[in-house]
Amino acid sequence: MATRLSGVARAFGDRVVLDSLDLELRDGEFTALLGRSGSGKSTLLRALAGLDDEVTGAIDVTDSVAVAFQEPRLVPWKRLLANITLGLDAPADKAKAALAEVGLAERSDAWPLTLSGGEAQRASLARALVREPELLLLDEPFSALDALTRITIHQLVLELWARHRPAVLLVTHDVDEALLLADRVLVLDEGRIAHDISITAERPRHREDPALVTLRNTLLAALGVSPEGRS
Amino acid sequence: MSVVELARPVETPRATPKGPRRRVTAWHRWLSPLALLVIWQIASATGLLPERLLAAPATIASTAVELTQAGTLPTAIGVSLQRVLIGFLVGGAAGILLALAAGLSRAGENAVDPIMQALRALPFFGLIPLFILWFGIGEEPKILLVALAVSFPLYLNTFSGIRGVDGKLAEVAKTLKLSRGQLIRHIVLPGALPQTLVGLRQALGVAWLALIVAEQVNATTGLGYMINDAREFLRTDVIVVGLLVYSALGLATDAIVRLLERRALAWRRGFLA
Ligand SMILES: Nc1ncnc2c1ncn2[C@@H]1O[C@H](COP(=O)(O)OP(=O)(O)O)[C@@H](O)[C@H]1O
Ligand SMILES: [Mg+2]
Numbered sequence: 001m002a003t004r005l006s007g008v009a010r011a012f013g014d015r016v017v018l019d020s021l022d023l024e025l026r027d028g029e030f031t032a033l034l035g036r037s038g039s040g041k042s043t044l045l046r047a048l049a050g051l052d053d054e055v056t057g058a059i060d061v062t063d064s065v066a067v068a069f070q071e072p073r074l075v076p077w078k079r080l081l082a083n084i085t086l087g088l089d090a091p092a093d094k095a096k097a098a099l100a101e102v103g104l105a106e107r108s109d110a111w112p113l114t115l116s117g118g119e120a121q122r123a124s125l126a127r128a129l130v131r132e133p134e135l136l137l138l139d140e141p142f143s144a145l146d147a148l149t150r151i152t153i154h155q156l157v158l159e160l161w162a163r164h165r166p167a168v169l170l171v172t173h174d175v176d177e178a179l180l181l182a183d184r185v186l187v188l189d190e191g192r193i194a195h196d197i198s199i200t201a202e203r204p205r206h207r208e209d210p211a212l213v214t215l216r217n218t219l220l221a222a223l224g225v226s227p228e229g230r231s
Numbered sequence: 232m233s234v235v236e237l238a239r240p241v242e243t244p245r246a247t248p249k250g251p252r253r254r255v256t257a258w259h260r261w262l263s264p265l266a267l268l269v270i271w272q273i274a275s276a277t278g279l280l281p282e283r284l285l286a287a288p289a290t291i292a293s294t295a296v297e298l299t300q301a302g303t304l305p306t307a308i309g310v311s312l313q314r315v316l317i318g319f320l321v322g323g324a325a326g327i328l329l330a331l332a333a334g335l336s337r338a339g340e341n342a343v344d345p346i347m348q349a350l351r352a353l354p355f356f357g358l359i360p361l362f363i364l365w366f367g368i369g370e371e372p373k374i375l376l377v378a379l380a381v382s383f384p385l386y387l388n389t390f391s392g393i394r395g396v397d398g399k400l401a402e403v404a405k406t407l408k409l410s411r412g413q414l415i416r417h418i419v420l421p422g423a424l425p426q427t428l429v430g431l432r433q434a435l436g437v438a439w440l441a442l443i444v445a446e447q448v449n450a451t452t453g454l455g456y457m458i459n460d461a462r463e464f465l466r467t468d469v470i471v472v473g474l475l476v477y478s479a480l481g482l483a484t485d486a487i488v489r490l491l492e493r494r495a496l497a498w499r500r501g502f503l504a
Contacts, residue, residue: 051402067406073399077421077498086417087407111498127407 001062002026003048003135003167008057009191010043017043018055019191025135028165032178035188036223041171044188045139048169066133066166070140072120074112074127081108084127098130099123102156118149122156129160136166142177154181158203175219179212180205187222195222286468294468295475303457308476310453311442314370315480318377319438325378326385326434327427333386334393334423335415347386355379356444363449373445380441381434388430392423425499428492435488439481 003025010018017040025031035041047055049067074083084095099108102122112120121141128136138157142150158181161168172178178185179199187195197218201211220226268288274280275287286294298304333343355376362372396419404414446455454473461469 049406051405065406069399069403071399073403075400075403075418075421077424078417079498087404087409087413113498113500131407 001134003062004058004060005048006058008044008047008055008059010040010047010052010055016191018047020057021192023186023193025167025169027134027167029184030161030168030170030182031184031186032170032172032182033186033188034172034175034178034219034223037173039188040191041173041188042139045137045169045171048135049137062134064131064134065137066128066131066135067137067139068121068124068128068141070143072112072117072124074115074120074123076112078112079108080104080110080112080115080123083112083123084108084130086127088130090130095126095130098126101129101160102126118145118153121145121149121153125153125157125160129164132164133166136161136168138168138170140171140173143172143174150177157181175216175223176207178219179215180207185215185219187219189222195219282467283465284467286466286471291468291471291475294466295472298469298472304472304476307452307454307457307473308480311446311455312480314373314445314453315377315438315442318374318441319381319434321374322378322381322438323385323431323434326382326430327389329382330386330389330393334390335419344390347383351383351387355441359445359448368449373442373450376445377438377441380437384433384437385427385430388433389423389427392426392430393419395426396422425496428488428495431491432485432488435484436481439477439484443477 003023005021005023008018008021008023009016021044023044033041033044043052043055045067046052047059048061049065050061074080075086078086080099081092081095084098085092088095096105096108099105102125104119104123104126107115107119107123112123115123121144124141128138142153145153154177157168157170168182170178170181182199185195185197185199186193187197189195197215199212199215201209205212271280271285272288275282275285275290280287282290295304329343329347332339333347334340358379359372359376362376366372366375400418400422401414404418409417443455446453447459450456450459454476458470458473461467461473
């Protein structure tokens with residue numbers, strides 16, 4: 001079931017963050033959502049996740065949603081495996097398989113506070129994926145990672161996406177990340193989807209790909225930044 | 232979710248690291264108390280410190296042995312322990328149940344918290360005369376005084392523990408589609424546990440204090456009675472034995488809670504099993 005938003009609005013006091021926003025997310029499509037800091041990306045994602053009671057407008061979204069937040073948000077008093085299975089009836093095998101998929105098979109007994117940032121982030125992905133969601137919401141889950149870990153996790157996310165084929169909405173403020181991963185890039189500005197760009201380049205992609213370079217400049221301009229600096 | 236009102240996210244608490252360095256120098260810390268004991272013994276032996284003010288350490292030790300052999304001390308300890316235990320269980324259950332009622336819903340908070348805050352302001356040792364009027368001088372007033380003293384630290388800490396649970400985890404629970412019961416069981420209660428354990432230690436401290444006060448006022452059995460009785464006969468040795476037993480019992484119960492903490496909070500860094 002595709003996800004459809006129409007006329008979605010949200011304001012905090014006088015500050016209008018989402019303003020009659022329309023959006024459709026197609027099944028199995030990997031969409032990146034770009035926008036300046038404070039443009040309302042997280043607000044939109046929280047609305048999709050059903051975490052915002054005060055958002056208005058029509059939000060037509062599947063029940064089968066999973067979220068990975070910017071911080072891994074593992075439950076610290078549950079061992080890793082119990083974190084993955086939390087709220088699931090699924091057998092432990094499936095959770096173990098999910099941990100193996102993100103390379104954490106042998107850490108299933110670990111306490112979350114003993115994990116490194118990258119491990120915790122992968123665990124958080126596993127917790128979302130084990131639910132086999134139709135829609136996977138990722139709110140800047142890679143921004144706290146070091147560059148090397150981030151590359152590894154990008155690969156991992158693409159593999160997992162290719163295997164399970166959920167619709168993905170990846171919130172990011174990193175244009176290159178969007179270009180490397182997504183089929184489609186949205187730019188949120190002034191409370192609406194200001195740009196909607198398809199990326200057809202084959203994966204794996206390289207930053208230097210001329211088609212991507214052109215797109216990067218377009219997107220940077222859309223974000224109000226020229227490649228040489230602020231416009 | 233209107234289910235449970237939670238505070239904004241807080242940092243995960245961490246245990247203070249305990250290095251082996253502390254153990255190496257531990258025996259040094261016994262030197263000054265030992266010296267004090269020796270000086271005390273000398274002062275008593277030379278008559279500088281009269282027995283009617285304070286008995287000599289050696290006398291106290293032999294009195295402790297005598298009281299134990301005669302069965303007086305074990306009986307008194309048994310009676311006092313029983314009072315603390317029953318009072319503690321009653322007061323602890325009441326405090327925690329009230330904290331759950333207040334912590335898990337606004338309506339519960341409005342019903343319970345104002346009363347608890349008002350009662351907390353009462354100087355509860357001042358209630359002893361009323362308790363004697365209401366319950367006589369049997370076991371009830373003593374046990375109830377302990378229960379009352381215990382219920383407040385457990386109530387206050389558990390309540391603030393519940394409200395202090397990370398709101399971000401409550402959001403996670405919602406995205407994982409946990410039911411209200413699962414939210415309470417997997418997120419709220421374990422999240423409040425560290426603070427409840429702080430309350431538990433405070434509660435044990437005041438439990439012994441309440442017992443001592445209650446036993447001073449009106450008792451015909453127990454440690455407090457033994458001490459009071461000794462005062463009539465100027466037996467400072469028996470008084471000191473009683474006091475030492477009180478503190479030993481206090482330390483023992485504190486050690487039990489710390490053991491409990493170590494097991495229950497193994498998920499924290501530094502407490503790794
Ligand atoms: N709970 C809130 N209360 C008040 N203002 C908020 C709240 N959440 C977000 N905002 C405001 O809404 C705007 C958009 O926030 P957010 O969606 O988090 O931005 P982004 O994720 O794009 O950086 C910001 O100006 C932020 O200050
Ligand atoms: Mg954000």
